[in-house]
Amino acid sequence: MNKKNMPIAGGHSRPPLERMHRLHDLLSNEQPVNCQQLGKDFEVSYKTIQRDLDFMRDRLNLPLEYDPTRYTFRYTEKVEAFPLLQVSEGEILALFVAQKVLAQYRGTPFEKTLGTAFQKLTGALKETVSFDLGEWGSDYSFRVTGASAADLEVFRLLARAIVQRQQISFSYQPLRASQPETRLVHPYHLANVDNAWYLLAHDPQRGQIRTFALPRIRKPEIVKKTFDRPRGFSAKKELKGGFGVFSGTGKYAVKIRFDSFAARLVRERDWHPTQKIRETKRGEIELEMTLGALEEM
Missing domain, CATH: 2.30.30.520 (SH3 type barrels.)
Incomplete structure (x- = not known):
């Protein structure tokens, strides 16, 4: 066993992601990236450094190549940022919609924490697709009234x-x-x-x-x-019986009649798992549900 390539006794090796970030910094600054030397610096085997570099090249699609004349690795082109995630256009759209949803918490105590978390997530994306977000901004919006004032x-x-x-x-x-x-x-x-x-x-x-x-x-x-x-x-089971958040062990048959105008609005939503809508005269309806509690009625 070649002991000089083993981690230093008592040392603390870096996590793989931290090592790859360090390798990226060296490569971006055109510094020597030699597996033997970096193995000693990072307190891991040279094979571990080689596996990190292979992952960066094969899985993260970074432009890495080995220079046999200098015994080092290098980038063949400029890399703007180290990629953590690769996503499709559809996944980017989902993130964009999620960001719009987070906007409902603007001005609440949750705004700063949610914003920071979202920035960390989106900041890790690899730029694998290119498209205009401008039109999406006008295609999706969310408006919420009565948001919680929780501390x-x-x-x-x-x-x-x-x-x-x-x-x-x-x-x-x-x-x-x-x-x-x-x-x-x-x-x-x-x-x-x-x-x-x-x-x-x-x-x-x-x-x-x-x-x-x-x-x-x-x-x-x-x-x-x-x-x-x-x-x-x-x-889910606790909240199932109630109409909203008030749960209970009762079994109340509720029937609500709506005129033709309100009926159009009521039909557009699912109000409760047990709901049944019965059509009556002149476009009116009756909404029937079985609830465990009646506080919200």
Whole structure:
């Protein structure tokens, strides 16, 4: 075994992506890229450097070639940026539409965090296609009213508690109560329903899973006590019975009659998995649903 090509004892080799970024920088600046020497510098074997270069050439389609006269690799043409992802025109369109969707959070506490994440994603794209985004900008738009006023710090704390399975306490203002109440719950899930954020959590005191609107959660704190979320928990199942976010165990048959004008609008959407639309006289309709709770009716 050739020990001089092995990693230095006690050293910390760079992750592959970091190594390839470094190789790209050297190649872009026309610096020597020699597998033996870089293996020592990066504390990996020379074969690892060779595999990195092969990946850059064969998978990332970078213009790499070996110069036998100098025993180094080099770029045969200028490379503007190191590519992380290769996408098709259709995938670029999907990202463009996603960016339009993110615009609904402009002016909210989530704007900065979402914008930074989107920039990191799009900044990693390889320029494999060329087309004009100008027309797309006029072809797609999104307008949202009544966006959630949830606080970003509250969202972060709840998200952390969900992942770490930690109990939380907070002050909460129920819609039907005149004064806030203190709650101690097991947070299970964060759901965005109709552009508003809600926490689904088990309330041990009440023995039920309850839904909490984030804008009405105040002074949340993580309690240094963990819990186990039931394996069978499903946010989809919890929200299925209600019309929106209010779930329940009831079985209420709801029938709503709409005149001909409203009927045209009602037909254009799916309102509930159990819905049935019955046509009546003069273009009127009856919308029938079976709900687990009636708060939103």
